[in-house]
Amino acid sequence: MAEANTTTVTLHVHRFTPRAERAENARGGSPFARKSSPFGGGASASARRRPRGRQWVQEYTIPARPEDTVLDCLLTIKRTLDPTLAFRYSCGHGMCGSDAVAINGTPTLLCTAAIRDWAKQPGTLPQVDDEGFRHVGNGDDENTSVEGAQAADAKTQSLGVIELAPLPGFPPQRDLIADIDPMLDQIRKLTPYLQADGVLATTAEGKVDAFEYLQHPEQLAKYETLSNCIACGVCEGSCPVFAGGDAFIGPAALVWASRFINDSRDSKAMERMDAIDTADGVAACQSVRACSRHCPRGIDVGEEMWQIVAKVRER
The missing domain is CATH 1.10.1060.10 (Alpha-helical ferredoxin)
Known part of the structure; x- marks a missing residue:
């Protein structure tokens, strides 16, 4: 009997680790420092400012099925490969809305995004910047199917690549968690x-x-x-x-x-x-x-x- 093929998916995760807070900021700052900018803003504006820190894209390739969700994949990575990966989720059924991220540059929920609908071959993946926004004009086609794209006789078939970034428009807190x-x-x-x-x-x-x-x-x-x-x-x-x-x-x-x-x-x-x-x-x-x-x-x-x-x- 022929051996069943194994399918995998590759996730490109935009990761972010905030820079450690400086000691004077942690204590509340100098009592002689200005409390607000003369150009407006103040404390609330500084809280919305994109935090500084280390940014990089990390690649994970894991076994997966077309019907698995992107949340399933992240949980597999978290439990078996990289416990430092940070993302937010709760109900896992599209009811709480806590796991919103940008998938291939499009904001959506991790728990409702099936691999078959989002995985793409590397040449069709849109370019996503550090803030999660998708750049147009890169051959992006949201209806591109990846099933059956690999050779039929291969023992391991790749379902494609998925790009993950924090929800655009919000400052990131860590990895895929946005504020x-x-x-x-x-x-x-x-x-x-x-x-x-x-x-x-x-x-x-x-x-x-x-x-x-x-x-x-x-x-x-x-x-x-x-x-x-x-x-x-x-x-x-x-x-x-x-x-x-x-x-x-x-x-x-x-x-x-x-x-x-x-x-x-x-x-x-x-x-x-x-x-x-x-x-x-x-x-x-x-x-x-x-x-x-x-x-x-x-x-x-x-x-x-x-x-x-x-x-x-x-x-």
């Missing part, structure tokens, strides 16, 4: 929770109205899809305008704002629209719609951006 706090801070600024009028509804008999917040299906449909957002940062990493700071509030924050603006139970819709009707809010959105690509929860983020911009301008 998404800027995005979460922007979401928190927009009070991402239901704000009702605070009046306790009662029935004609003076009893508490247990059906106060019932909605018609049409009312629920206006925001139900938006409530699926898991704040993974994929849309932020895809947005060419978002820079991980205050220059643009970002599509994720606008999705969360839109979710409550469209909720018939919320009484702060006008205040919410005022909060995003700023130069770094809806005015900064350029309607590129790159944010719609690869949303793991199926949200057409670009369309939602267009809808919320139109609603703010028409109010």
Whole structure:
């Protein structure tokens, strides 16, 4: 009986080790140092600055099957080859959004990315810079199939190469772990929770109205899809305008704002629209719609951006 062929995949991982913090910074700095720059920014701006450290690309070749996910491959490397490799994950099923990275320059989740869909032959792999952004014009074809590309009589067949980098638009913390706090801070600024009028509804008999917040299906449909957002940062990493700071509030924050603006139970819709009707809010959105690509929860983020911009301008 013929011996079964073994398939492998090669991962090119953009790694990063931050430089050790200087002693005076760890202690809080000199009491005579300037606390903020005369050109703006200050402590929050320094926290968003890309940290310095060692950067390099490391290659790993491991046995793998086409149906394996990229997360499966990283876990194999972590457990058998290199325990120093750092990446973030939690549920492993595309529900938590913690494992967002750039795969071949495209932001997506490690746990939902199958090797068969992302592995490419070396000549077709896009060039990815140190910040995870893909360079165009390098023969990139996202639909390139790698199965069967090797000789049929080979004992070991390569499924191809996958390029991994931290999520673009955010400062890296270590290897594939990006600091998404800027995005979460922007979401928190927009009070991402239901704000009702605070009046306790009662029935004609003076009893508490247990059906106060019932909605018609049409009312629920206006925001139900938006409530699926898991704040993974994929849309932020895809947005060419978002820079991980205050220059643009970002599509994720606008999705969360839109979710409550469209909720018939919320009484702060006008205040919410005022909060995003700023130069770094809806005015900064350029309607590129790159944010719609690869949303793991199926949200057409670009369309939602267009809808919320139109609603703010028409109010």
